[in-house]
Amino acid sequence: MSHRVGIWIDHKKAIIVFASGGRVTTRTVESEVGPHARYSDHSGYPTPDGPRDGGGEKAYEERYDQLLDRYYDEVVRLLVEKTEKLVVGDPLERSVFMGPLIDQAAVDRHQQAVAEARRDGTVFTGGKHLADGAFARGYFVEPTVVGLPASHRLFHDELFAPFTAVAAVDSLDEALELANAGVYGLTAGVYSEDPAEVQRFLDEVHAGVLYVNRRAGATTGAWPGVQAFGGWKGSGSTGKSGLSMYYVAQFLREQSHTVVD
Numbered sequence: 001m002s003h004r005v006g007i008w009i010d011h012k013k014a015i016i017v018f019a020s021g022g023r024v025t026t027r028t029v030e031s032e033v034g035p036h037a038r039y040s041d042h043s044g045y046p047t048p049d050g051p052r053d054g055g056g057e058k059a060y061e062e063r064y065d066q067l068l069d070r071y072y073d074e075v076v077r078l079l080v081e082k083t084e085k086l087v088v089g090d091p092l093e094r095s096v097f098m099g100p101l102i103d104q105a106a107v108d109r110h111q112q113a114v115a116e117a118r119r120d121g122t123v124f125t126g127g128k129h130l131a132d133g134a135f136a137r138g139y140f141v142e143p144t145v146v147g148l149p150a151s152h153r154l155f156h157d158e159l160f161a162p163f164t165a166v167a168a169v170d171s172l173d174e175a176l177e178l179a180n181a182g183v184y185g186l187t188a189g190v191y192s193e194d195p196a197e198v199q200r201f202l203d204e205v206h207a208g209v210l211y212v213n214r215r216a217g218a219t220t221g222a223w224p225g226v227q228a229f230g231g232w233k234g235s236g237s238t239g240k241s242g243l244s245m246y247y248v249a250q251f252l253r254e255q256s257h258t259v260v261d
């Protein structure tokens with residue numbers, strides 16, 4: 001669910017069976033380039049779980065990366081290489097990695113983001129609206145990797161589309177500062193061989209679900225029964241997670257008894 005819809009529901013006091021999501025905050029991550037190549041990432045795409053699960057349309061699926069400057073070119077190369085191998089099409093087919101978006105509005109958001117990236121940065125791969133042949137019967141787009149300044153609005157606004165924005169940073173300090181500057185705080189992940197860096201990430205990043213050195217997906221792939229799931233800031237309403245020790249208590253009322261014999 002989008003942050004906008006979550007806020008509307010909270011104000012209207014509607015009763016629903018899942019918590020508001022909102023796009024995730026940025027987090028510090030280490031890339032596959034080497035043990036010291038850290039970068040920050042807003043979701044799981046293009047790691048294996050993201051687009052297959054929902055075409056970038058889950059609340060924690062869009063991805064926004066801050067890369068240490070000296071690793072930028074190599075990490076972007078790996079992202080582009082992996083992204084260009086993804087197969088888009090009918091999700092019922094085993095070879096297909098990513099299916100369609102939900103509607104034309106989602107396609108329009110993706111295309112607007114791509115246009116802004118072409119204007120303000122670089123589109124490294126993808127970005128097209130796929131509408132020919134079998135694609136004419138659905139809302140298909142190419143998974144996209146772009147480079148943008150870290151201050152760009154596309155690092156902060158929800159898209160719910162397969163879109164990866166990348167920016168260079170100078171340090172872990174800067175990556176964490178950028179991560180925590182966003183209004184969202186659903187999931188976050190880190191890859192590092194330095195215990196001090198990992199602990200600092202866990203202590204300082206503002207998000208409700210954190211992953212460390214998780215190969216299956218830096219920040220996506222959460223399922224009920226594996227861990228509690230909930231967001232901070234604009235990605236939640238109470239700061240408490242579903243299926244955690246606080247979950248059932250959120251539906252109960254307290255009652256104090258004082259009995260004098």
